[in-house]
Amino acid sequence: MKSYRLAEIAQQLGLVLVGDAEQVIHGIAPLETAVAGEISFLADSKLVKALADSQASAFIVKPDHTIAKANYLLSDNPYLSFAQLSALFNDAPQALAGIHASAVIAKSASIGANASIAANVVIGEHVVIGNNCIIEANTVISDRCVLGDNNHLHANVTLYHNVIIGDDANIHSGTVLGSDGFGFAPSSAQYKWQKIYQLGGVRIGNNVEIGANTCIDRGALADTIIHDGVIIDNLVHIAHNCEIGKNTAIAACVGVAGSVNIGENCTFAGKVGVNGHITIADNSHFAGMTVVTGNVKEPGTYATGTAMMPIKAWRKSAVRFTQLDKMHDRVKKLEKILEENSSLSE
């Protein structure tokens, strides 16, 4: 278990310390569950009461939130400081530089300095792996992929050929980059669907995070493009020829159909579905399970669907939904009758 003096933490995060610089901190915890020796943070001013009650030995707070009893690190953005702090307590195993004897690496591949290539990794012809990359066990990198520096591919990742990744990507297990886009031309042959070979690749920018068991397909003719700073969660599907703008965030189980152009700084909550061949403006946001049916020209927050109901009541509403156009006509007819009897109108 890692531990730091509070002064060390303050220095690492560049924060002003108020209180006992020698206090030893061995973990981070929420206000409610923190115990002595832990540090907590006040990210939401509604939790000031919890701050007063917390047993933590130190707190990251805004300068106006200190209270008498404890040790503080002062931050204009305590949640961001907490995020930075989390790196100090990360106890994930440290990969050792070097190539495991069981890795199978093509002679034409180039592996950067201090790279860590784990057991049973397979690396194809003409692959370029930058410096300080970590490739975990049983990951497969096919021919002609090019990875920049400081990329971390967890275990059991698959990169098809011609996947290009910038620097500082973090790609989780089971994820597949560069699989064929779902492109077929209908024909009258016995097997109806004539495959369209997917000749494009996948290009991924810097500082991208991609969750577990996610799929990003290669382009049909041009590339599928993920720009710098994009973060993508687990079990996401990005179809061929999509382009995802800088710093956009995509939560788990989202599916994006082909040739969608998504702007910068968008957020997609879980399980959103996006129709193909549409364009989405910068700063657009989508509630969970929204069906994005067409172009989004105005930034804003969008939703589809219905509210959750007990199933018996829901069945009635669901039936009435199928009659909505008729109900509208009935209301219109009533309005007309009353209109024609003007003595009745307000």
Add this chain to the structure above:
Amino acid sequence: MKSYRLAEIAQQLGLVLVGDAEQVIHGIAPLETAVAGEISFLADSKLVKALADSQASAFIVKPDHTIAKANYLLSDNPYLSFAQLSALFNDAPQALAGIHASAVIAKSASIGANASIAANVVIGEHVVIGNNCIIEANTVISDRCVLGDNNHLHANVTLYHNVIIGDDANIHSGTVLGSDGFGFAPSSAQYKWQKIYQLGGVRIGNNVEIGANTCIDRGALADTIIHDGVIIDNLVHIAHNCEIGKNTAIAACVGVAGSVNIGENCTFAGKVGVNGHITIADNSHFAGMTVVTGNVKEPGTYATGTAMMPIKAWRKSAVRFTQLDKMHDRVKKLEKILEENSSLSE
């Protein structure tokens, strides 16, 4: 192909046999398709007609459902007896105890008695694997994982570090346990999303089944917890810091956002989505593709969405949905007019 005398089956299942104890049974089939030499079962009393017509050589039935012609095993719960019987006819390959020469196992790892470690398995530092565990080919178990006895990890599973599993789990291929939760703090830096390192782990109880290509993320500070007896299907996403109560069942393609607390004995049909930071009572049930938008305090069955319609009619209802609030106001106005003309009211 396995076969048993009916008497053996009766004895294994602890059921009373009526009929020919020497009848040889070589398979199980539904009433409609069973042939001579097979055993079937009557789980739904509406199928009594099918029982009479069935060609099976024996039947598992409730005591009051026997008919003259055949051999019976009497059970108070024929469907449960069928489930138990299925184990006798399971012809999945039997893993042999032992460690394949190609497995890569850290010296500090501990492997229990009679464990079966298949080809290309990679096991990290300080991992503990209990007795009788089966770890199939190309599975990766990272540092400091602890598995109890009788766990079965199928091929190509990935466990990140600090995943703790009880006894008797069955975890299917492609599943990833312990990937990073999707935690980021927004910042004003060039790359907007500051990663929150995920310091918690994953804890899984006894007798848990997890389907293929499912993801369960590690917790941010505390652990993600799956309690005893939980069953989870394929392509499910469980985000960081969720806690799933005992014997809850989660069907395929469900996504659960972060910090959700799910009670015991709940059932989630396929493709349900659950919003983050909510609590769901014991014995809550959700229809397929329900969006669980808030806390569920009362046990019951819930749904969202609309009924399926031909697309042309659906488009009309979908447009009317966007006008629903206005339609409500129009109805209200009509009511007011009639109210103010009281001679017209009923």
Add this chain to the structure above:
Amino acid sequence: MKSYRLAEIAQQLGLVLVGDAEQVIHGIAPLETAVAGEISFLADSKLVKALADSQASAFIVKPDHTIAKANYLLSDNPYLSFAQLSALFNDAPQALAGIHASAVIAKSASIGANASIAANVVIGEHVVIGNNCIIEANTVISDRCVLGDNNHLHANVTLYHNVIIGDDANIHSGTVLGSDGFGFAPSSAQYKWQKIYQLGGVRIGNNVEIGANTCIDRGALADTIIHDGVIIDNLVHIAHNCEIGKNTAIAACVGVAGSVNIGENCTFAGKVGVNGHITIADNSHFAGMTVVTGNVKEPGTYATGTAMMPIKAWRKSAVRFTQLDKMHDRVKKLEKILEENSSLSE
């Protein structure tokens, strides 16, 4: 980079060439982005203007779409011809016949002529692999699977035991075939869910394509069946005992519950969910994210859900949805009042 004279392309595709047979073509591009040396195609007659403006050196067009300036290949179905052409420019790495030294292959397995078995592939007992199959790195094929000729399994695929595949399948990375169906009988035991061992297998026809990280479960008693010419995208779930008819197309993130019988030539857009134990007629089509709640007896196109709205307006409609049955009753009451005051009716 591959290149062909236009005459070679015409000959390969069986198309009439109009123009310069010696024109060298080194790539395919859409009309708008094509440059000199590339070939394009006019699949949609609305794009005739783009054809006139395109910089491509040759075009695949219908015979009535040629314009003066360029070289043409004449096709009754330019999109289909484009699909066929894409194969000529496919630059995916060519697998070399042979078995990599690190592959682990059971002695009882049979490997066909010209098969390519890559690094760390694991093949179980009594497996049969046909001629010209390509099995990419780290894929696992369990006991008693039978694959016909010309199958391509990409990296990190998992086949459980008793998966039968015809000829010419293309199966993408991370996909799992034959995992256990989600079958459990409720019991009163401590661990409520008694596993039903899944005794069936998976049978896949000829010319099937299956995307990345998709799951097809084995049957409970009989097999799960995918017929000839079916195409399936990424992250799709097909539950136990489904049968999917010839040439049906299933887009990404679709989930099909157990024992569903889907006809031929159906199409499922992304994220559709299909309830269990239903039958779907040939030539049925489903819009994205449709919930298929019951049998589909008539061919046609179906949908569910609501249109996308700004979230504030959506919240109002969502609330009104929960009151729809009451709103219907209010309209009915108004109609009755007016009816009883017949002087007011039209």
